[in-house]
Amino acid sequence: MKSSTHKPTERVLNILQLLSEKRDGITLTEIAQSIHAPKSTIYPIIQTMLDRKFIHLDKSTLKYTLGISTLGIGASYLNNEEMIKFIKKEMNYIVNRIGETSQMGILDGGNVLYLLKEDPNKDNDIRLVSYVGKRLPAYCTALGKALIYQYNKEELQLLFPEGLKRFTKNTVTDFDTLEKQLKKVKIDYIASEIEEITKHVCCYAVPLNVNEKPVAAISVSIPTFRITKEKIELTTELLLHVKDKVEEYFSAVNFEVDGGAMGKELR
Incomplete structure (x- = not known):
């Protein structure tokens, strides 16, 4: 063709x-x-x-x-002030409860494009490789896995034609393992990665769906030395709570998606 x-x-x-x-x-x-x-x-x-x-x-x-x-173009893309305020408010709710960084991103090809970031009101003692405007491979980030959780192995191979590059010793590098991880996200809507993109940092994320299709995702990043069973449980509880609230907001404002991407969402 x-x-x-x-x-x-x-x-x-x-x-x-x-x-x-x-x-x-x-x-x-x-x-x-x-x-x-x-x-x-x-x-x-x-x-x-x-x-x-x-x-x-x-x-x-x-x-x-x-x-x-x-x-100017970026501002026009994000010019729905009320929607941005709502999402940032919910991210801040997470940050204030958990004391860790929250980020939001969308899928851009095989990458996550980071759009929003909220930090706790304290000195941030973790270094993230992500920042607003940054693109990172979707297969090794929690945000990315939340965005591609509906992909099967064949679709993943098309999305990442050059394979899965290793960034750390924990990076997922084979499609069978990645597909298995994504199948779990289909069940509980929680995507995760542990030191796959950044050493000493783990991340949890949830997809934000419109008509059962992910248009964005929200995450929490936590240094591994602060990880406990209780903190993981609270993080997933907060993410799922915010997921429900944001999706309800999308429904209330008749949020629509053009072509499976966040095309009309913030215009």
Whole structure:
């Protein structure tokens, strides 16, 4: 089947996604190498994006970062203030009860895109590799597993055509094990990972469903040295409680999903 991908458009999107992951900036040469395109080809694209302020060039380092125009697009994506307030309020409820970090993300291809993060009102003594705007592989994060819990083995192999890369000694690296984990999520709606993406950190998450399909997920991250049976029980209880409240809210506001992604949700 002939691909419908439009190469110039794909390069624009690849540049934006790359810069969203490189918060300290990246040079033209590095951009070209990362997206596998000649500098001569992407230079006119870069110049147009500069003119439109979608990217910014630091002339002292010659590194590109995201520009102010991307902020406007992001703000419009998240401009349903009441919905954002409601979700953040529920995340804060979890944080205040459990004293740990809560995050929300959506599925972006085979990755989790982190959209919201709420930290406890204390010095955070754990270092998470995730942050708002970060993308991490779905197969080794609790948020990701909550988002792909309805996938079977064949669908997982299509979602991750290059296989399951190892990040730590605990990372799930075979599809049979991953499918088995996801089948459990179908039963209790609780996804988990223990030091699969970050050492000394475990995470629990629940899917937020619309019409029985996950559109987002909410998680709690806990350092392993603070894990107890009682804390796990409280964490899952809080997550399931918030899951019910958010899904009720989605229903009350006639929240709809376009194409299985969070397309209309926050517009």
